[in-house]
Amino acid sequence: MKKDNSTKFKELEAKIAELTAGWQRTQADFLNYKKQASDEKASLISSANADLIYEILPVLDNFKLAADHMPAELANNNWAQGIKQVEKQLESILQNEGLERIKTIGEQFDPNLHEAIEHMTSDKPENEIISEILPGYILNDKVLRPAKVKVSSPKN
Numbered sequence: 001m002k003k004d005n006s007t008k009f010k011e012l013e014a015k016i017a018e019l020t021a022g023w024q025r026t027q028a029d030f031l032n033y034k035k036q037a038s039d040e041k042a043s044l045i046s047s048a049n050a051d052l053i054y055e056i057l058p059v060l061d062n063f064k065l066a067a068d069h070m071p072a073e074l075a076n077n078n079w080a081q082g083i084k085q086v087e088k089q090l091e092s093i094l095q096n097e098g099l100e101r102i103k104t105i106g107e108q109f110d111p112n113l114h115e116a117i118e119h120m121t122s123d124k125p126e127n128e129i130i131s132e133i134l135p136g137y138i139l140n141d142k143v144l145r146p147a148k149v150k151v152s153s154p155k156n
Contacts, residue, residue, distance in 0.1 A: 122152035
């Protein structure tokens, strides 16, 4: 028994629909793969940047310490001014990469942002940060390094 043309036509249409659906699924899978690969690459780059910036933070800390302890007679020295400019340039580069300094003095202690090194009796409200020992930083909304601080305790 021979198939008539209309039956063959319907079978071919069904095969075309099946192949088209398969192609569309494959295309969607490929687009999902590309997005996933792109997201993984961005995550890897972000992680590598965070690691590098974390390693650079002590250099920034040392520049700040050097500037804070500069003898008064060197305040107008060209070399000393150049060192301050290098510090500002490094700080600017890190800020452009998403680095933000965590606010400390006068803020309420937040264990997600701060690390209490010492509790000191003070006239300030309880758990208010009264001194910063080491600055903390946030990189792209994640704490890279918590700020090391001294926190007020009530007088007994």
